[in-house]
Amino acid sequence: MSTEKLTQLVDIVVEPNLQNPDHFPQVECRPTSKTVLPLDRKKRKDYRDLLVATLKGDWETAKPILDKDRGMVQARLTKGGDTVIHVAALGQCTSFVKELVDYVTVEELAVENASNDVALVNVAASGMVQLAKLMVEKNNELPMCRGMADGNYGSLPFAAAAAIGHIEMARYLYRVTGFDHLDGKERTRLFFFLPLRSVRLSIRDTEEVPHNGI
Known part of the structure; x- marks a missing residue:
């Protein structure tokens, strides 16, 4: 499936994470907030760029976006509340997933989507x-x-x-x-x-x- 068709299936939503990434629950598997906030045009572009890079398996493009704003690791990029980790798993690009797993913390790897x-x-x-x-x-x-x-x-x-x-x-x-x-x-x-x-x-x-x- 082409990247264009994939992006049509996983529409961007505006749901950034609000929590401090240095403070996660110790036991539960759901360290993200579900609060919806309006995004400015620049942030929305960052969401779409991260989504497209993830679907393409383009770690060289995705990493600088995550480096610039660590909260993007837990940002909800799709209507289903999928984060970059969920989308990467769907994309099945082994090299990208490996880089992302190495990049995120143990807690960030346990982030849940809208279906928990x-x-x-x-x-x-x-x-x-x-x-x-x-x-x-x-x-x-x-x-x-x-x-x-x-x-x-x-x-x-x-x-x-x-x-x-x-x-x-x-x-x-x-x-x-x-x-x-x-x-x-x-x-x-x-x-x-x-x-x-x-x-x-x-x-x-x-x-x-x-x-x-x-």
């Missing part, structure tokens, strides 16, 4: 295991960060991969997800969420993967 999903959910849905490993190696709590807007656990990165049928991704995320932190009811719901029996069997047939009650 971290970027690892997007990566899980893409099936690109290499990108998932980059993120989890930086922040090993990401596999347990999931959206709760629908009241269930379907947005766990593992569940996102399994639902689509990305078996290798599901196997990897199964190994790194702390299912022991879920109670029995939650584990049962997650098991029956998986629509593909082949995914469940494939995971269980992997000798190096513990069952963890799933």
Whole structure:
């Protein structure tokens, strides 16, 4: 898909982050503000330039924009509240994602979009295991960060991969997800969420993967 078509799919919105990037919650996976403020023309251009650079996988253009205003790391660039990290995950440019993961802090990597999903959910849905490993190696709590807007656990990165049928991704995320932190009811719901029996069997047939009650 061309960059022009991608930018049409991810329209810019005006929602900058208000928090001091040096002060994040210690536990929660949602360190950004959802307050909407008007943007001047220059700031709006910066948003669009960052979005386009991210879609192109152009780190040389994106980095100076982030360097100039660190808050841009958490700026919501799309109607869905996606940040530069979410958009990069969708773009699937390995080199760009690697540079961005190295650039951001552990807390910034856990920024959520409007659906309360971290970027690892997007990566899980893409099936690109290499990108998932980059993120989890930086922040090993990401596999347990999931959206709760629908009241269930379907947005766990593992569940996102399994639902689509990305078996290798599901196997990897199964190994790194702390299912022991879920109670029995939650584990049962997650098991029956998986629509593909082949995914469940494939995971269980992997000798190096513990069952963890799933």
